[in-house]
Amino acid sequence: MTTRAEFLSRIRTEVGKTPGLFPAGTAQRPSDLRAVTETIKRELAERWPHALERFQLEFERVAGVFHRAASLVAVPQVVAGIARERAVRRLVAWHARELGGDLLDSLAARGLEPFAMPPGDLDSAAERAELRRRVADAELGLTGVDLAIAETGTLVLRSGAGRPRSTSLLPACHIAVFDRTALIESLGQAGVFLELWNRGAHEDGVGAVTSFITGPSRTADIELTLTRGVHGPKEVHAIFVDQVIRG
C-alpha cells in the first residue's frame, strides 16, 4: 500500500521538475473575514428589498415557489395552504430552536401531523432508525435557511444538532423559512461566509454538511426530458418572513 510519505514525495518530485507553464494565481481571500461579512450584512440591511426581488426571480426560474408572510406566526397558515392543495398532512420540521420558533401546535391546529426533530443526537440506533422511518414517511419537510443567494435563487442549509440533513431531502416537498438576515447577493459573498464558518474554532452543534439547494431535484437523463423530484424533493417552497425571525 502506498503511504502518505511516498505519495507526497512523488508529487513533490514532479512539482520540482517544472516551474509551471502558464500564469498562475489563487483567488484573493479577504484577510478580515468577520469585517467583510459584517460589511455585507450592513449593506444588505439597506439593499435587501432589491436582493429579495432578484432572489424571487431566480428562485422561480428554477421552479421554486415563493411565498411571503408578515411574521413567523403567519407561517403555519402558508404551510397549511401548501399541504391542503396537495392533500398531505405528515410534516417533519427542524427543532424549534433552529427554526426560530415553535410552530407545532399552530400547524396541528390547522390539521397537519407535525413532528419536530430532536434538539440533538438520539441515544440508540433503534431510536435513530425509528426517526428515519418517520422522516422517510413524511410528505413535507420544514426547515430554516442560513443563506439565501439572490444571484442564483439558492438556499444554503447547514446540517447540525436539531437540523438533520434529511428534513430537506427525503420528503417530496421541502418548505424553507427565511428572513432578510439570510439574504445575500452573490456566490462570491457566499464564499466569504463559508470561509468564516470553516475558520473559527469548532462550534458545538455544527454539522458536517453544508447544502446549496437551487430548486427542486431534477434530471434529464431520459431523452433529455426534464423531470423533477427524482431523488430529492419534487417541490421547493421558500417562505420569506418580513419581520426578522430572531428579532
Added chain:
Amino acid sequence: MSDTDLSVPFRQRAGSALGDKHLQEALTIATTKFIGLRREAFGEFPEGERLRDMAREIKEATLQHLDRYVDQLIDSVERLGGHVHYATTPEEARRVVLDIAARTGARLAVKSKSMASEEIHLNEALEAAGVIPIETDLGEYIIQLAHERPSHIIAPAIHKTKGQVADLFAKELGRQVAADPEELTRIARVELRQKFLDADLGITGANFAVADSGTVVLVTNEGNGRMVTSLPRVHVAVMGVEKVVPSMTDLMVFLQILAKSATGQKLSVYTTLVRGPRRAGELEGPDEFHLVLLDNGRIRQIAGPLREALYCLRCGACLNVCPVYRQIGGHAYGYTYPGPIGILLTAMLEGPGSVKDLAHASSLCGACADACPVRIDIPRMLVELRREVDEARIASWTERLAYRLMETILASPTLYRWSKPLARLLQRPFARDGRIRSVPLAFGEWTRTRDLPAVARQTFQERWPELQNPTATPGSSTATGEPCDRSRLAPESGHPRPKPDSRHPLQ
C-alpha cells in the same frame, strides 16, 4: 459488465456508430441542446470570461504547489476525523475500498455518479467481493441495468431511448412499464429510495476538495449525492489527486462556471459540501469518512506533456462541440473518458499506446478549447500526442515514413523546390479536379476516409512575381477572383505597406 470491445479497431467502432441511425439522432439532439444552453448561460453572464481566466490560473497555481495543497487537505480531513488513503494504481484503489467494505461488513453500496470510480472499474470488483453496487444517478442506473458504460460524462445514457429504458426497467422489475420519462423517473425514485435507506456504504467521487478546510464537494442535480453522503453509515469518496483547490474562495470561482458549462444552469441543483463524518449532536451522516486519493498516471503528468489536462473539471462541454464526438458518441472511443479531453485522459491513464488511433480522432478545429471553462488547449496536446505516438514508434510504419519524408523535405529548400515538380509528376495518374481520391499501397489508409488536395499547378511562391503586379497580366488574380491586397492581411498593424523589393518573400 460488457466493455466496448477494444480488439475491434477504432475505425470499425466509429464506423458502426456512424451506421447507427438512432445514435446519430440522439447525439445531434443532445449535443445541440447542450451547446445552446451553455451559450445562453454565458451570454447573460458578462463576468464569465474573467472567471474562466481566474479558474485557469487557480488550477495552474494549485498544480505548482500540489504537494503542499494535498498535504494540507490530508491534515484537514484527518483533523475532522476522516481517513485518507493513497492509491497509485486502480488495483490499489479497489483494494482500499474493498478493505473498507469488508471491515465494516458492508453488503449494499449506493454510488453517486463518479468518473473516478468508473475509471478504476470499482463496480466489478465490489460485485466479485459480494457487495452489491447500485448506481443512483438515473442515467448511470439505466446503463448499469443495461451493462454498459457511460457514453457522455454528464449525460451517461443519452444513447438510450425511453422505449429502451422502459424495457430495461420492465426486465428488472418483472412487470410492464410505460415508456414515459415522467413515469420512469418516478419508478426509479421508488426503487432507489429503498436502496438509499438500506445501504451500508455510500461511494462518491469529488468534483473538488478544498485543502484548507478538508471539504469534499459534490455537484448533482438529482440529490443522490446528498443521499449517499447522509444515509449510509460509511462514506468513501474516490478522487483524482488533481481535484484539490486551495480555499472556499477559489471554489466559488469554479462553481460559478461549472454548471453553466455543463448544462447551462447557473448552479446545479445541489452543491454538497462534506466535511468528514457526522459530528457530535448530528442525527445523521456516516460514522466513518474515507477519502481515497488516486494517482493512476496523474502525478507523472504534473511535469509531463499532458499537464494542462489536469485542469479538467469534467463538465463535458468539449464533447458537445466536438465534430468527431457528435458523430461517433462516447462508446466508440472505447475508454472511460470520451471526447477530446477523453483522448488526453486516456493517454494519461493508459499510456500513449492506447491512443494510437484516438490521437487522430480530432479535426483540431479548436472548438473544444473555446468551450472549455478553463481553456485547456486540447488541440495542442493532441498534436503533441501524435508526435509522441510517432516518435515512440507506436504509430504504423506508413504513418511514420510519411512524417519522416515530410520532415526531410520541408527542412531543405532544395529538396522542397524539387519535390514540387516530382509530386506533380507522381500524382498525375491519381489527381482529378484538384483532388486525389485514393493513393496506392499502404498509404491508401489516408485517403480511405478523405481526399488529399492535389499539388497545385503553380505554387504561391511561383506565382508571387505576377501577384506583385496584378494588373500586368490578365488571369493572374487569386482563386476568389480578388487581387491579393497585403494590407488586408494585417489591417490592424498600422505599418506602411512594405515596398516590393527584389528579395524572395519567403526567404
